[in-house]
Amino acid sequence: MLHINDLTYRIEGRLLLDRASVGIPAGHKVGLIGRNGAGKTTLLRIVTGELSPDDGSVGFPRSARLGYVAQEAPGGDATLIEWVLEADHERASLLAEAETATDPQRIADIHTRLGDIGAHAAPARAAQILAGLGFDEAAQNRPCREYSGGWRMRVALAAVLFLEPEILLLDEPTNYLDLEGTLWLESYLRAYPHTILMVSHDRNLLNRAVNSILHLDRGRLTLYSGGYDDFEDARSEQQRLEGKLKKKQDDERKRITAFVDRFRAKATKAAQAQSRLKALAKMKPIAAQVDDRVVPIAFPKPEKALASPLIRLEGVAAGYEPDKPILCNIDLRIDNDDRIALLGQNGNGKSTFAKLVSGRLSPLRGSSWSHKNLSFGYFAQHQLDELSEGRTPFDYITGLMPDASEAERRARLGAAGFGFDRAENRCDTLSGGEKARLLLLLATFHAPHILVLDEPTNHLDVDSRETLIRALNDYEGAVILISHDRHLVEACADRLWLVGNGTVRPFEGDMADYQRMLLDERSSRPARDDKACGSRTDDRAEQRRIAAGRRAQVAPLRRAMTDAEREVNRLTAHIANIDAKLADPDLYASEPDTVQKLSIERGQQAKALAAAEDIWLAATEAFEDASSLATS
Numbered sequence: 001m002l003h004i005n006d007l008t009y010r011i012e013g014r015l016l017l018d019r020a021s022v023g024i025p026a027g028h029k030v031g032l033i034g035r036n037g038a039g040k041t042t043l044l045r046i047v048t049g050e051l052s053p054d055d056g057s058v059g060f061p062r063s064a065r066l067g068y069v070a071q072e073a074p075g076g077d078a079t080l081i082e083w084v085l086e087a088d089h090e091r092a093s094l095l096a097e098a099e100t101a102t103d104p105q106r107i108a109d110i111h112t113r114l115g116d117i118g119a120h121a122a123p124a125r126a127a128q129i130l131a132g133l134g135f136d137e138a139a140q141n142r143p144c145r146e147y148s149g150g151w152r153m154r155v156a157l158a159a160v161l162f163l164e165p166e167i168l169l170l171d172e173p174t175n176y177l178d179l180e181g182t183l184w185l186e187s188y189l190r191a192y193p194h195t196i197l198m199v200s201h202d203r204n205l206l207n208r209a210v211n212s213i214l215h216l217d218r219g220r221l222t223l224y225s226g227g228y229d230d231f232e233d234a235r236s237e238q239q240r241l242e243g244k245l246k247k248k249q250d251d252e253r254k255r256i257t258a259f260v261d262r263f264r265a266k267a268t269k270a271a272q273a274q275s276r277l278k279a280l281a282k283m284k285p286i287a288a289q290v291d292d293r294v295v296p297i298a299f300p301k302p303e304k305a306l307a308s309p310l311i312r313l314e315g316v317a318a319g320y321e322p323d324k325p326i327l328c329n330i331d332l333r334i335d336n337d338d339r340i341a342l343l344g345q346n347g348n349g350k351s352t353f354a355k356l357v358s359g360r361l362s363p364l365r366g367s368s369w370s371h372k373n374l375s376f377g378y379f380a381q382h383q384l385d386e387l388s389e390g391r392t393p394f395d396y397i398t399g400l401m402p403d404a405s406e407a408e409r410r411a412r413l414g415a416a417g418f419g420f421d422r423a424e425n426r427c428d429t430l431s432g433g434e435k436a437r438l439l440l441l442l443a444t445f446h447a448p449h450i451l452v453l454d455e456p457t458n459h460l461d462v463d464s465r466e467t468l469i470r471a472l473n474d475y476e477g478a479v480i481l482i483s484h485d486r487h488l489v490e491a492c493a494d495r496l497w498l499v500g501n502g503t504v505r506p507f508e509g510d511m512a513d514y515q516r517m518l519l520d521e522r523s524s525r526p527a528r529d530d531k532a533c534g535s536r537t538d539d540r541a542e543q544r545r546i547a548a549g550r551r552a553q554v555a556p557l558r559r560a561m562t563d564a565e566r567e568v569n570r571l572t573a574h575i576a577n578i579d580a581k582l583a584d585p586d587l588y589a590s591e592p593d594t595v596q597k598l599s600i601e602r603g604q605q606a607k608a609l610a611a612a613e614d615i616w617l618a619a620t621e622a623f624e625d626a627s628s629l630a631t632s
Helices: 040-048 080-086 089-100 104-116 119-132 149-163 179-190 203-208 228-263 267-282 350-357 381-386 393-400 406-415 432-444 462-474 486-492 511-520 541-582 585-590 592-631
Strands: 002-011 014-024 029-033 055-059 066-068 167-171 195-199 212-217 220-225 311-321 324-334 339-343 365-370 376-380 450-454 478-482 495-500 503-506
Touching: 002 040, 014 040, 014 055, 014 212, 014 220, 029 040, 029 203, 029 228, 040 066, 040 167, 040 195, 066 149, 080 089, 080 119, 080 149, 089 104, 089 119, 104 119, 119 149, 119 179, 149 167, 179 203, 179 511, 203 228, 203 462, 203 486, 212 228, 220 228, 311 350, 324 350, 324 503, 339 350, 339 486, 350 376, 350 450, 350 478, 376 381, 376 432, 381 432, 393 406, 393 432, 432 462, 462 486, 478 486, 486 511, 495 511, 541 592, 585 592
Parallel strands: 029 195, 029 212, 066 167, 167 195, 339 478, 339 495, 376 450, 450 478
Antiparallel strands: 002 014, 002 055, 212 220, 311 324, 311 365, 495 503
16 A cells, blocks of 8 residues: 655745645555646655655555656667566566576576566567557667657656556656557556556546546645546535535624624623634634636637638658658648647657648648648647747747737736746746646747647646637637547547558548557557658558448448438528527518418428438438447
């Protein structure tokens, strides 16, 4: 069992943990949540011993091993599989000793211990974990130094999972994963046999991979049973009850105070007044609910809407070297009201495509057209590291508003969540969430027609992600979204484009269909940054053809169901419009002929609606039957 006892911790005078306590039973899987800057990562670092608390303690069985992803990504000439295997120091030292040991008893002891810890099966287990995180056999045998930082952080995660510690600590483990890797990790954590304490803001992961939520709020820890949705329900009910109880207590205080004020001076009532004063003093006040409202995210409306299409691509190829295109044969268009999510594994070219459409990368060949007045806003997570450490949000906004008054600049920053003090904080002291908000402000400052977002939620807490969803849905420009956050994609995107096999094409289906496709194609592909169009071989081509055939059978049924539903909605709206006209009493006196025509039309539309509903029900049943067969 993991015990956190009365932890107190301050950083630069700010109280992060205030006598925080919790007990996590062995084998529990716990999601640690809280607002950006609440102290979640600090708590993990105290548990590992990397930081020392001002007061309190952390306790767990002495024999239990702690696993925590290293802050620095692995590098050097060691291959991925070698690096992961070397993370098990006991296995590595025993194998090294077995090569030189001469004492027969010691040799026997070594091999017995190697058998106990499953040393000979370790390479297969390490390879399985690496494959789940996106590395095929060839990729696993490449040196760590050949990979970018994001891919190497996956290797660090694989090493911790390979160790299978009794207490596994994870800090935003999905930040460097694509959707396929996130799905694999979710399944792995659900089956993990030991204790997990995981910081995450991924709603789906918190609903499916953990059985408890640990809420860090104002320095205190509260443990809730269930996933994130259960936490939200319990928290809302708790706040409602506390609000009612506080109101009741406030009313009682007012009544007692009024009695004391009225009768304190009367001799006959003095004793009773004193008694009530003592009761008032003993009454423990119930704290009012502090307003935890998240500052909303808002994107300015483009000053002038442009006619569609905004961008048209015909036979376009894109890449960084003329003879090595990453994407080929792109035939797509982007309209002014599109909400497009790019799907595909990391390394397939999603960011390359985003750079192509935003004008940051020129086509290698093909025809590319865009509106002459088109403007872009571009957000990418690597930009967080490119913010100047010595500059402040106020410095950045001054550069964008050189002629504005200080009040106007601070008003713009305040609307983005940077009050007077935070606006003066240097970027190297900002939290990841604050940096993300600043970059969103900078990217959208000039009201772009197309907003390109590459993993915008990695450093945002759950509530901030919800405000981003609302901002994207209210935004009047086009959006191109790259994200592993399924909730964000499902809530915002109305078109899905699949980046894979060296091209970009529309995906006929929804996120559930895409997840099923990923499960059909479970074998991971090479994680490469330099692949050219058509250069990758695929061992599972036949399986993908089968999956594509299933989806092709379901797609027309989905369209038929959608068309039928649209017709039902149209007829329903038309009938409601007729009813609104017939509800006008003046119409019967002034235009009786119109009333008669409307009545006849309503009867015709009602019959059409009944027929349309029958078609819709039949189409829905056919689609659901086909979907169940496609996934069986």
